[in-house]
Amino acid sequence: MIEYDEFENRMVLKLVYYGPALSGKTTNLLSLHDILDQEGRGDLTVLDTKDDRTIFFDLLPFFLTAPSGLKIKLKVFTVPGQVKHDATRKAVLQRADGVAFIADSQLSEETNNSESFGNLENNLEFVGLDIESIPLVIQFNKRDLKDTVSEENIVRTWGPTGIPVVLSSAIMGQGVVETFSRLVELTYDRIDTKHLLEKNHGLDKNMFIQKITGRNLNEAVFKDKRNMTAGY
Amino acid sequence: MIKDNQGIQYDYIVGEEKKLLELIKGPDIMPLLKSAVNAGAASAALVNAEGEILHQYGEADRAAGLIVSRPVYLEGEVAGQIVISGHKDRELLLNAVGELMFNALKIILQCNFKTILATETHKTVVYQSYEELLETNEKLKLSERKYRELAGSLEKQVQERTEDLKRAHAKLLHQEKLASVGQLAAGVAHEINNPLGFILSNINTLNQYFYKLKEMVFFYRTAMEKKDASGKYLEKSKQQWERLKLDFVFEDTDDLIRESLEGAGRVKKIVSDLKGFSHIDEAHKSDADINTEIDRTLSVLTHEIPQGVQIVKNYGELPPFSCNAAHICQAFYNILLNALQAGGAGLVIDIATQNANNMIKIKFSDNGPGIPDSIRDRIFEPFFTTKEVGTGTGMGLNVTYEIISSYQGTIEVESEVGKGTAFSILLPLPQKVKNV
Missing domain, CATH: 3.30.565.10 (Histidine kinase-like ATPase, C-terminal domain)
Incomplete structure (x- = not known):
């Protein structure tokens, strides 16, 4: 959590899209920006790209007000995927409330995926976050391409971990909202446990999802059954 | 916690909230407000979400009574308003000015937001990298010291081992010397033992022979004393006895043999001790x-x-x-x-x-x-x-x-x-x- 100001009745949350270079983190945010257009969705800020490579990060903010008057801002960041920008990744990861790991489904990218995931584990530890308890969703992107890792393999690898996995094609806009919604849902649960959003602020999970995605929970998460895996 | 070169604490979290005032400075907004007034508005102002005026140009025309406002969005949230006042006859114009200002401000905000975000992130990353470099440097120093110590002690260890080796070598030499001395002693002892054996045995036998001889000589002397009435031979033999100092000879021969036996015995003991000492067996x-x-x-x-x-x-x-x-x-x-x-x-x-x-x-x-x-x-x-x-x-x-x-x-x-x-x-x- 970036900040929680009880006096100003204001909460600022941070979600981070992590993953190897060119796995489609920025594309996810662009797609989200295009698909979600309800009130409270801010503008997408794309910081310094060079040859389609993110150097700093992208930011897509959302704003909502709970029935209690609590103002909640949810900022979604991407990190630069290139190995050399590790310091930026650490900076962005600080105080994150949830992480979406965007993996590249192409078989040739398996090593990069696992290296990036290892980097995520290290950096979470570095900024003092616990990978076991932080809300985490994994997205296998680029399902529209050939030579991708099979669904069976994904299920076999990630099923036992209990981490939600979403198959997607960010460029086609598939699985993007689902990934985001799953992450927002998990993040809500975490925040609600500590700050009693429903009890003290009249903000239940469905309302939270509704205000951020413009869709209700079922619509947002279970819209496309094909994108579900045993991880659910 | 990060400090910049002026010692000012710099603890920036990427995503930290920005106030409208931080993002819109006078030089950014004043030309816009001026233009609005020049275009025919009585006044133009930027107010924050709490309604406080941040920047204003011109005097609000209360009599005119028309106020046009447009929201200012910051990250999806309404962070303030553009408020334009003017004569009610100019409603169309004021609305157009408001729309223009809304769009112009949106662009300015987006630009400034980006710049500030990039600057602060860059600073954070640079300071963080600097901190990490310092840390790495510390670690390197530490490991360098460790290796230097190791190298130092290595020399000492080599010296110690060399001493050990020298000692072991000297000991070995000494032991070899002892062993060869022992072998020599044993050899000499063996060589001496043989002649010594028969010398001892011979002296013993000689001792017995001499005793027998002495007994016989004394027997003859007694016999002669009894038979020789004239005493002529007795006298002669007495003279002969004295000339040959046989009393002394008999006495001394005993001593000689006893001493020889003693000496040989001593030699024997020395030889046996030498053997025992070397424990060659x-x-x-x-x-x-x-x-x-x-x-x-x-x-x-x-x-x-x-x-x-x-x-x-x-x-x-x-x-x-x-x-x-x-x-x-x-x-x-x-x-x-x-x-x-x-x-x-x-x-x-x-x-x-x-x-x-x-x-x-x-x-x-x-x-x-x-x-x-x-x-x-x-x-x-x-x-x-x-x-x-x-x-x-x-x-x-x-x-x-x-x-x-x-x-x-x-x-x-x-x-x-x-x-x-x-x-x-x-x-x-x-x-x-x-x-x-």
């Missing part, structure tokens, strides 16, 4: 009587013991001690030799043995010149010697020390200059295993 451990071994050592040293030196033995009853007796003798030999060589006239060496607390206690005390304090700690060191170059090896007491240590024993020295020296040796006996 028994290279392995056997049960030895420490008192006997001390005596053996003393007899080998006989030629080193000058006239007037007194050896006092206070032997206690000792249980057998399992050891390589040659080694033990060597240990005693080196102590005794030192005492004999250092001591002058009137030297008294007291040797006491005792069986106490399952230990054999041996104490060699002398009334010699003593060992000065300055070197007392060094006497067991290898190559340490006070003798003239070429005389001593500096290995004597070191060998003693090593031998005693090899039996888990201890050796201690007490000494006072001018009064004497005492070496105390403790040899532990094996623990008795009780049969239950």
Whole structure:
């Protein structure tokens, strides 16, 4: 959590899209920006790209007000995927409330995926976050391409971990909202446990999802059954 | 916590909230507000979400009564308003100006937001990298120091090992020397033993023969005294007896034979001790009587013991001690030799043995010149010697020390200059295993 100001009745949350270079983190945010257009969705800020490579990060903010008057801002960041920008990744990861790991489904990218995931584990530890308890969703992107890792393999690898996995094609806009919604849902649960959003602020999970995605929970998460895996 | 070069704390979290005032500065907004007034508005202002005026141009025309406002969005949240007042006749114009300002401000905000975000992130990353570099540098320094220490101690270790090797080599040489001396002694002893055997046997036989001869001569003399009435032959034989000094011959011959036998006996003992001392026949451990071994050592040293030196033995009853007796003798030999060589006239060496607390206690005390304090700690060191170059090896007491240590024993020295020296040796006996 970036900040929680009880006096100003204001909460600022941070979600981070992590993953190897060119796995489609920025594309996810662009797609989200295009698909979600309800009130409270801010503008997408794309910081310094060079040859389609993110150097700093992208930011897509959302704003909502709970029935209690609590103002909640949810900022979604991407990190630069290139190995050399590790310091930026650490900076962005600080105080994150949830992480979406965007993996590249192409078989040739398996090593990069696992290296990036290892980097995520290290950096979470570095900024003092616990990978076991932080809300985490994994997205296998680029399902529209050939030579991708099979669904069976994904299920076999990630099923036992209990981490939600979403198959997607960010460029086609598939699985993007689902990934985001799953992450927002998990993040809500975490925040609600500590700050009693429903009890003290009249903000239940469905309302939270509704205000951020413009869709209700079922619509947002279970819209496309094909994108579900045993991880659910 | 990060500090910049002015020492100002800099703790920026990517995503931290920005106030409208931070994002829109006077120079950004004032031209817009001026243009609105120039275009025909009475006043134009930027207010924050709480309604406070952040920037304003022109005077609000209360009489005119028309106010047009547009929201200012910041990250999806309404962060303030653009408020334009003017004459109600100019509603169309005011709305158009408001729309223009809304869009212009959106672009300015987006631009400034980006710049601030990029700047702060860059700063954070740079400082963070700098901190990490400092940390890495610290770690490198630490490991460098570790390696340097290691390198330093390596030299020391090499020196120590070299010393060990030198010591081991010297010991080996010494042992080889001892072994060859022992072999030589054993060979010589063997060679001497044979002739000595028949010399002893012959002298014994001769002794018996001479006794018989003497008996016969005296028988003849008595017989002659009785038969020779004239006394003529008796007189002559008496003269002859005296001329040949036969009384003396008989007397002295006894002495000669006795002395020869004694001498040969002594040679025999020396040879046997020499053999025993070198223990050439028994290279392995056997049960030895420490008192006997001390005596053996003393007899080998006989030629080193000058006239007037007194050896006092206070032997206690000792249980057998399992050891390589040659080694033990060597240990005693080196102590005794030192005492004999250092001591002058009137030297008294007291040797006491005792069986106490399952230990054999041996104490060699002398009334010699003593060992000065300055070197007392060094006497067991290898190559340490006070003798003239070429005389001593500096290995004597070191060998003693090593031998005693090899039996888990201890050796201690007490000494006072001018009064004497005492070496105390403790040899532990094996623990008795009780049969239950």
